[in-house]
Amino acid sequence: MDPPYNTGNDSFNYNDRFNHSTWLTFMKNRLEIARELLRDDGVIFVQCDDNEQAYLKVLMDEIFGRENFVACFVWEKKGGRQNDAKFYSVNHEYILNYGKVKEYFKPNLMARTEEMLSMYKNPDNDPRGVWTSITLHAKDESSQGNYSITFDNGVTYQAPSGTHARLSYENMQKAYKENRLWFGESGKNTPRLKKFLSEIKDGVTHNTLLVQQEVGNTQKAKQEIKTLFSDRNDLFATPKPEALLQRILEISTNENDLVLDFFAGSGTTLAVAHKMKRRYIGIEQMDYIESITKERLKNVIDGEQGGVSKAVSWSGGGSLIYCELANLNAKFIDMIENSSDENELNQIYEKLIKFAFIDYRVDIQNDLKDLEFAALEFIEKKRILKKCLDRNMDYIPYADMEDSDYKIDERTKKLNDIFYKGSSDE
Numbered sequence: 001m002d003p004p005y006n007t008g009n010d011s012f013n014y015n016d017r018f019n020h021s022t023w024l025t026f027m028k029n030r031l032e033i034a035r036e037l038l039r040d041d042g043v044i045f046v047q048c049d050d051n052e053q054a055y056l057k058v059l060m061d062e063i064f065g066r067e068n069f070v071a072c073f074v075w076e077k078k079g080g081r082q083n084d085a086k087f088y089s090v091n092h093e094y095i096l097n098y099g100k101v102k103e104y105f106k107p108n109l110m111a112r113t114e115e116m117l118s119m120y121k122n123p124d125n126d127p128r129g130v131w132t133s134i135t136l137h138a139k140d141e142s143s144q145g146n147y148s149i150t151f152d153n154g155v156t157y158q159a160p161s162g163t164h165a166r167l168s169y170e171n172m173q174k175a176y177k178e179n180r181l182w183f184g185e186s187g188k189n190t191p192r193l194k195k196f197l198s199e200i201k202d203g204v205t206h207n208t209l210l211v212q213q214e215v216g217n218t219q220k221a222k223q224e225i226k227t228l229f230s231d232r233n234d235l236f237a238t239p240k241p242e243a244l245l246q247r248i249l250e251i252s253t254n255e256n257d258l259v260l261d262f263f264a265g266s267g268t269t270l271a272v273a274h275k276m277k278r279r280y281i282g283i284e285q286m287d288y289i290e291s292i293t294k295e296r297l298k299n300v301i302d303g304e305q306g307g308v309s310k311a312v313s314w315s316g317g318g319s320l321i322y323c324e325l326a327n328l329n330a331k332f333i334d335m336i337e338n339s340s341d342e343n344e345l346n347q348i349y350e351k352l353i354k355f356a357f358i359d360y361r362v363d364i365q366n367d368l369k370d371l372e373f374a375a376l377e378f379i380e381k382k383r384i385l386k387k388c389l390d391r392n393m394d395y396i397p398y399a400d401m402e403d404s405d406y407k408i409d410e411r412t413k414k415l416n417d418i419f420y421k422g423s424s425d426e
């Protein structure tokens, strides 16, 4: 998940001006639920920057347990250098990774790149296939001692002083007999140990440093969105590059696994999950879910070829269900926010009295009739009217779905039953 970072920067379309403790409470409530939702072998990745990294680490230690901390990845978010920066040109962010039960988590290995594979060759036509070689000595004290050995080909080997042989004397002889030592083209060089591609792990262990050449940077992320919505100027400000999400999903998931992102934004996680054939649930509070996030996913289904599409051989297909919470008080909040004069506000006030759920501590009819309220600035009146509403009733509760006043259609009821109960009554 990629929550608001609490940067104090208001240029985003959403409100990330939480103060520090409000932000921590906001995160705590959500992380506790996230933990509940995880499978025992499930993992969570949370992106942040230096505004909250240290505090988020402590909060996550508390919720997930210190023993379940797996790693703090560092993402190189931009290249170049910002020379007018006051102190340093900050070019990284963090991704904290926890397991629900760390010991159950087995990160997938990273497939070897072409460059890595090109190190494996077969100059002696070994029937075991391509190999690369490593030195026979190591600095590690736990290696197998320092001895001198003369092989049948006349070459004598002894680990250089201050180092130890990787193999015991017996294993060194065995390796020679099995043609696992390489004495160079001449057959007389200091021997090295052959490592066959066919005998090693299927991939390599992931690094915690995520470099922009491999996983993209913020500029790349913005380009990806721009390519998708070339006709729009009001684009999403803080997308992540698809390759970054590809890396995270490669590490932690397999086909058909379930991915949850409840700070969906422009939908990068969801788009990549879809292309990588993972199932997913995405949640977003802002209206751009309709114009950007949903549209992006429709493009993915149609087989768009941006982002990681080529890397994961994406050619389209699949489906998604898009739902909105049914508005109740949220509708009035919108009306109040969008009202532009006193007259409009008065009309909304009449509607509130009749239809809205008012906070039980407020006697709206009396409180708002007094002269003090009438004397307030327009902006203040808006603020107070919003405060009168019971925010627990922003949306229609599932339990009230059958209430005929809400006019919920049968199809929607059925969908809700499937969602909440796993089946509908029919």
Ligand SMILES: C[S@@+](CC[C@H](N)C(=O)[O-])C[C@H]1O[C@@H](n2cnc3c(N)ncnc32)[C@H](O)[C@@H]1O
Binding pocket: 002, 003, 004, 005, 014, 236, 238, 239, 240, 241, 262, 263, 264, 265, 266, 267, 268, 269, 283, 284, 285, 286
């Ligand atoms: C940093 S952005 C996520 C960007 C995303 N990773 C992407 O690539 O586009 C954070 C998102 O979380 C959303 N958000 C913040 N609070 C939320 C909440 N309570 N419920 C749902 N979404 C929320 C914001 O509206 C914003 O779109």
